[in-house]
Amino acid sequence: MADTNPLSNCRLAFIGCGVMAEAIIAGLLRKKLVSAEQIAGSHPRQSRREEMHVKYAVEMFENNRDAVTAVSPETPDASSIVVFAVKPQRLQRVLQELKGSLVKEQLVVSIVAGAKIETIADELVHASIVRTMPNTPAQIGEGVTAWTASAGVSEEQESQVCAMLEALGKTVRVENERQIDMATALSATGPTYIFLVMEALIDAGVHMGFSRHVAQELVHQMMLGSVLFARESHKHPAELRNMVTSPGGTSAEAIYQMEKGGLRTVLSKAVWSAYQRAESLGKR
Numbered sequence: 001m002a003d004t005n006p007l008s009n010c011r012l013a014f015i016g017c018g019v020m021a022e023a024i025i026a027g028l029l030r031k032k033l034v035s036a037e038q039i040a041g042s043h044p045r046q047s048r049r050e051e052m053h054v055k056y057a058v059e060m061f062e063n064n065r066d067a068v069t070a071v072s073p074e075t076p077d078a079s080s081i082v083v084f085a086v087k088p089q090r091l092q093r094v095l096q097e098l099k100g101s102l103v104k105e106q107l108v109v110s111i112v113a114g115a116k117i118e119t120i121a122d123e124l125v126h127a128s129i130v131r132t133m134p135n136t137p138a139q140i141g142e143g144v145t146a147w148t149a150s151a152g153v154s155e156e157q158e159s160q161v162c163a164m165l166e167a168l169g170k171t172v173r174v175e176n177e178r179q180i181d182m183a184t185a186l187s188a189t190g191p192t193y194i195f196l197v198m199e200a201l202i203d204a205g206v207h208m209g210f211s212r213h214v215a216q217e218l219v220h221q222m223m224l225g226s227v228l229f230a231r232e233s234h235k236h237p238a239e240l241r242n243m244v245t246s247p248g249g250t251s252a253e254a255i256y257q258m259e260k261g262g263l264r265t266v267l268s269k270a271v272w273s274a275y276q277r278a279e280s281l282g283k284r
Helices: 019-030 046-056 064-070 088-098 117-124 136-140 155-166 177-188 190-208 212-233 237-243 250-260 263-283
Strands: 010-015 039-042 059-061 079-084 107-110 129-133 143-149 169-173
Touching (some): 010 019, 039 046, 039 064, 046 059, 117 129, 129 155, 136 143, 143 155, 212 237, 250 263
Parallel strands (some): 010 039, 010 079, 039 059, 079 107, 107 129
Antiparallel strands (some): 129 143
8 A cells, every 4th residue: 555644755854842843743753654763853952952852762953954964855755844943033043054054855844933935935045935833732733733835845745744734733724924924813822812711711710719720620621612512513603602692691791791891802902913913023
């Protein structure tokens, strides 16, 4: 039977091995899409390099160029992906370090917030660039990642990107980079909004008299169940809300107070501000 794993002959270098890079590495290894021998990484801090090597048995380097060189394709049927997972403020220096070090066949995948494909391509003098934006639940394989590709990315490379990102959860290919910035504000920053709402609800439960442990358990399961119910029912959230809102009941009173407090407007402004911030990171 033919090998259906697009990453079976692919080697990957992770430039920067923070939380999200680790999530990708863990997902790839957990799903057995690659072996530890196919992965290299770089990180400036020795303790982090040692931690990643001990935890995942991947080869780690202090120098970014060494990591890229370590995964260069050695045979015509081999392929290579270089994943940029550094902080936005460090990207410019990293791109300057790596300029001219990539071979034509290597694919660059960026998970750096705000970093434009054109900027990366110009600095590296490299045509094959994919820009992605995962989110925090990717750490447990329940994330959602928006991505888009430059014209220089082949169909084979696109299938490799899909396989890599699906190790983190669901993937959504978007039409352009503006929508990557939009996804940064909505789905990538989104867990922040949810965690804040969770915190507020738990605090409300404690205020009423629940222990923090009980309030937390009630809120966690309520939110998880609500999301699963919404996904499986295929109904619009407004329809679901109407289902549980009886005239003169507790839901009606709660909704009145939330609308009075401008909850919708606050959330909309938060998402819009995050979007503008993502765009401004790219302009820098």
